[in-house]
Amino acid sequence: MNISLIPTAAAISREALINKSAVVFDILRASSTVCTALASGCKEVIPVVEVADAFTLAKTLPDNSFLLGGERGAVKVPGFHLGNSPLEYTSNAVKDKTVILTTTNGTRATRLAAAGSGQVFIGSLLNVSAVAKQLLEMDRDIVLVCAGTRGKFSLEDTLAAGMVTRQLLKLRQTKGFPSAAQRENLPLNGPVYPDEAPVVASHDLVLEDAVVAALRLAEFYGNNPLRALYDSLHGQKLAQMGLAADLAYCAQVDLLDVAPVYRDGKITVEQP
Amino acid sequence: MNISLIPTAAAISREALINKSAVVFDILRASSTVCTALASGCKEVIPVVEVADAFTLAKTLPDNSFLLGGERGAVKVPGFHLGNSPLEYTSNAVKDKTVILTTTNGTRATRLAAAGSGQVFIGSLLNVSAVAKQLLEMDRDIVLVCAGTRGKFSLEDTLAAGMVTRQLLKLRQTKGFPSAAQRENLPLNGPVYPDEAPVVASHDLVLEDAVVAALRLAEFYGNNPLRALYDSLHGQKLAQMGLAADLAYCAQVDLLDVAPVYRDGKITVEQP
Incomplete structure (x- = not known):
């Protein structure tokens, strides 16, 4: 299993995604909002790029079957039902509805990630x-796609990518995969790479440098992810706008037991 | 003071560098070798991009005044005096000589960084x-330029960028600059950003998200930087090639008291 990381939506390439499992992170706040809406029982989330697209799509749906949600400049779009705060996406508000969501960065990253990846x-x-x-x-190679902030590396998305990596490594060990250190008899504990032509045939886990860095961020901030949100550009901007409650909410690790999937233009939670 | 980070040589842009202090990191091994050569008393290091350029330049210099150094694929170039191991650049070998150095990544990053930056x-x-x-x-805005490995983010260069940032923050505090937490009365200790239009006039230090991440890597690996080199793709490749001694050498923080400067095609240590 090979794990790589794409730091910004702009850096997404089709080649990097082919036949892989992709995870899109835009945790402040689009992806946190999507997870919350689906955990609150909404039927589906349809991400659209433009505000106009949202209104056009809404016209094709029965009255009261949908909600318009999203932001521009972190502020609710005029005429929409909901903004981009996950705290608005309660069961009371969204149960059984279709949520049409438009956000600055996350929608674009999600659509780009879908072009080519297996899931x-x-x-x-x-x-x-x-x-x-x-x-x-899924047991495929993995690409962790961070939406980024204004085209640049974002601390909070990379932290989330690292937290998922950390949990994945834990689950693998529970399943009996040997750890990198066990396999290589390394004096140090780091994950292990093969060279381009793997030297050791048993290499069954390859982490890119950027994934190792994300993993280390997860270890650094693991006990206090909220601190990372306050360390980030976008988190500080939201806090200055009076949205500290959103930061506190989005920093809660494993509050929800959903793994939303984007397919054919819609995000849903797969039913077992 | 604004601190930003460029993760790879390919991502260097002139605009990002104008009037700033740049630092180029290619710690495995080009920049470690340059620092070692100059600390060992060599007259200057002239980085060139191509092997042919090195031989051409050598023909213009008096016999015995220069050494040809560098690598391709981490192996010494045929016909050169020295490879790219900093351990070869002893005082005995390089004192008062001009070192003509060609390496895969670091030379390119250094030249690109020089286009536009103040220093x-x-x-x-x-x-x-x-x-x-x-x-x-210098008291200018700072760009930390990581050479990267094969066009991708490299853990070891980012760690070094983070270590310099950490030391810079320590020195600033010693000089009486208030810490971010003191200034902002933040409950958490992270560095503080302004928004695009700074909200707080006293903001005198702005760290990009990527710099915060580098700083956290420095805090994670600070007591054992060698571990980061073994966690990195390029470090593992070098270890597999039998160059573990180079890793151990390059991981020594503050072994040398030199701050080499690249100017007009040459790297020298400024004399006070």
């Missing part, structure tokens, strides 16, 4: 374990 | 404090 999950801190479990079951 | 330093784990001190004295 696209929506990841956040809220559903780390649920996503890791699905990734292990 | 280019050569950074490694070996000279963290010396570089941080110079950056503070």
Whole structure:
């Protein structure tokens, strides 16, 4: 199993995704909102890129069957039912509804990730374990896709990618895979790479440098993920806008047991 | 002071560098070798991109005044005096000589970083404090330029960038700058960003998300930087090639008190 990481939506390439499991992270706040809406019992989330697309799509749906949600500049779109705060997506509000969601970054990243990959999950801190479990079951190579902030590396998305990696490694060990250190008899504990031509045939786990870095961020911030959100550009902006409650909510690891999947333009929770 | 980070040589842009202090990191092994050669008393290091350029330049210099050094595929170039192991660049070997150096990644990153920036330093784990001190004295915005490995994020270069950032923050505090937490009265200790239009006028330090991540890597690996080298793709490749001694050498923080500067095609240590 090979795990790689794409740091921004702009860096997504089709080649990097072919036949892999992808996870899209835009944890402040789009992917946290999607996970919350589906855990609250909404029927499906349809991400659209433009506000106009949202209104056009809404016209094709029966009255009261849908909600318009999303933001521009972190503020609710005029005429929409809901903004982009996951706290608005309660069971009371969204149960059995279709949520049409448009956000600045996450929608684009999700659609791009879907072009070529075998399966696209929506990841956040809220559903780390649920996503890791699905990734292990799929047993494909994995691409962790961070949406990024304004085209740049984002701390909070990379942390979430690292948390999922950490949980995945734990689950693998529980399943009896030898750890990298056990396999290689290394004096140090780091994950192990093969060279381009693997030197050791038993290499069954390859982590890119960027994934190792994400994993180390998970270890650094693991006991206090909220601190990472306050360390990040986007988190500080939201806090300054009075949205500290959203940060506190989005920082809760494994609050939800959902692994949303994006397919054919819709995000749903697979029923077992 | 604004600190940003460029993760790979390919991502260097002139705009990101204008009037800033840049530090180039290619710690396995080019930048560690440059620092070692200059600390060992060589006259100057001239980085060139191609092997042919090295031979051409050598023909213009007096016999015995120069050494040809460098690698392709981590192996010494045929006909060269030295490879790219910093351990070869002893005082005995290089004192008062011009070293003509060609390496796969670091040379390119150094030249690109010089296009536009106010000053280019050569950074490694070996000279963290010396570089941080110079950056503070320059008092310009800073760009940490990681050479990367095969066009991708590299753990070891990012760690070194984080170590320099950490030392810089320590030096600033010693000089009486208030810490981010003191300034903002934040419940958490993270560095603080302004928004695009700074909300707080006293913001005098801005760290990009990627720099915060590098700083956290420095905190994670700070007591054992060698572990990061073994966690990295390139470090593992070198170890497999029998170059573990180079890793152990390059992992020594602040072994050397030099802050090499690249200017007009040459790297030298500024004399006070």
